[in-house]
Amino acid sequence: MKSTVSRAVVTATVTVALGLTAACGGGGDSDDSGDGKKPSKSATPAQPKEDPKPEPKEKAALSSAELGKAVLASGDLKGYKVEKLSAEDMPELTVPVKPRACQALADMFMFTSDPRAAARVGRSMTGPDELDATVISFALLAHKEGAAKNVMDDLRTATEKCESYEDVGSKFGEVAPLTAPKLGDDAISYKLVGLIDDQKTPMSFTVVRSDSTLVAFYSINLLKPKAFGVPEKVVKAQVTKLEKQ
Numbered sequence: 001m002k003s004t005v006s007r008a009v010v011t012a013t014v015t016v017a018l019g020l021t022a023a024c025g026g027g028g029d030s031d032d033s034g035d036g037k038k039p040s041k042s043a044t045p046a047q048p049k050e051d052p053k054p055e056p057k058e059k060a061a062l063s064s065a066e067l068g069k070a071v072l073a074s075g076d077l078k079g080y081k082v083e084k085l086s087a088e089d090m091p092e093l094t095v096p097v098k099p100r101a102c103q104a105l106a107d108m109f110m111f112t113s114d115p116r117a118a119a120r121v122g123r124s125m126t127g128p129d130e131l132d133a134t135v136i137s138f139a140l141l142a143h144k145e146g147a148a149k150n151v152m153d154d155l156r157t158a159t160e161k162c163e164s165y166e167d168v169g170s171k172f173g174e175v176a177p178l179t180a181p182k183l184g185d186d187a188i189s190y191k192l193v194g195l196i197d198d199q200k201t202p203m204s205f206t207v208v209r210s211d212s213t214l215v216a217f218y219s220i221n222l223l224k225p226k227a228f229g230v231p232e233k234v235v236k237a238q239v240t241k242l243e244k245q
Helices: 007-023 064-070 100-109 145-161 232-243
Strands: 081-084 119-126 134-142 164-167 170-178 186-196 199-210 213-221
Touching: 064 119, 064 134, 100 145, 100 164, 100 170, 100 199, 100 213, 134 232, 145 170, 145 186, 145 199, 145 213, 170 199, 199 232, 213 232
Parallel strands: none
Antiparallel strands: 081 119, 119 134, 134 213, 164 170, 170 186, 186 199, 199 213
16 A cells, blocks of 8 residues: 555664764753753653444334324324224234245235334225225334344345245245335335236335334235335325324
8 A cells, every 4th residue: 555664764864863963062952960861751641542432222112002103093194094904914923935035025914024023013094095996004013223124134135036935825926126215214115916816916015114113014906906006105104103203
């Protein structure tokens, strides 16, 4: 990188310089004792070391009560009706799938994750258009911040490496990333196609991390399979309410 100078050259240069100084007979540096010794110079006091800045504390997981206050409710978004998801729609345990590269996608389909969330709340939502058959489900998953980041990383990797998988008799495939909204601290969107009653049904997923909490949405339209997608205004409304808590 940068060139070095020989220690011998530096020493020789200093010696010559001292010799020239002595030859000039400068006596201003000797003390009054006449012993020819130069007075010792006091060492420069060491500067106190600054205390290292403390590492930021990891965000703790929110409680069930805190999630309950933060989740969208009917009236928060004009025209949208919100209802609680049943326990059957949000199982506690994950179901192993093959290949392993698809596990994160299969977990998020049931709003579960590895590591498991400390607390979860789930809701379903229907929009103001009664003729729109789109069904939106969403959940808030409380993690420690590090765990929440790991879940997002696993989802992102799965959208890149997973092609298809089977889950309790259902088949899913055609996994592909979608454009994610610029919300929270991290966000990912993707689609997969499920084979339901021998009909291909596209599903759209959006997951946003805000500190230690994951906001997960998915939508499906059985009548118009191609008309799928989670409206960004819905995702934004949920993330905004969460971040105000």
